[in-house]
Amino acid sequence: MRLKRMKNLFFLGLANLLPGFSFVDAHRWRLFKQSGMNIVGPCTIYGPITLHNFSATHNIYIGKNVFINTEVRFACTTSKISIIKDNIEIGLHASFETSGYTIEYVDSKKRSIVDTIPITVKRIWISACITLLLYISISKYTAIAAAIVVNKDVLPQTIHGGISAWLIKKI
Incomplete structure (x- = not known):
């Protein structure tokens, strides 16, 4: 287990440190x-x-023909899954905030973590410097403008922008 984690960290570090050439x-x-x-x-x-938890790399699923620009952050934990389906374009500094949890009182006077719903996206374009919060659903053929916080469901075939994300146009 320890050797596997060292291997994962090695390849994660190598992938993040290589220069930005087209072949790389x-x-x-x-x-x-x-x-x-x-x-x-x-x-x-x-x-x-950037990963919030290095041991959660196995909970990140990325499909075919995905484009991920620089400085994208996944804040997933070891018990939750982040899914990026096929044909997604993600702009720079996008942040997938799936690290939320609920603290509840248990009879044994210990706190426990209750997992939340993962973010799943398919056939959308996510622009630069955005934050996707918990409990949201982003429909197909959607564009999300730059520098916004998405905190509610996004309808299909729409463009959203602003703080908090609001409908700009149906496409």
Whole structure:
């Protein structure tokens, strides 16, 4: 187990430290896959990808033909799954905040963590500097503008922008 974790950290660090050349960017996904991420591939990852919990790489699923720009953050835990389905484009500094939890009182006077619903996206374009919060659903053929916080469901075939995300236009 310890050796596997060291291998995962090695490949994660290598993928994040390699320079941004077109050849490297086109094959960086293979290194992230070796680090434990479930990547169907092929995809383009500019990197680096920031993880809140290094032991949660196996809970990140990335589909085919995905484009991930630089400084994307996944805040997933070991008990939750983040899914990026096929044909997704993610702008730089996007943040997938799936690390939320609920603290509840238990008879034994201990706190416990109750998992939340993962974020699942399919066939959308996510622009730069956005934050996706918990309990949201993003429908197909959607564009999300830059520098916004998505805290509610996004309808299909729409463009959303603003703080908090609001409907700009139906497409």
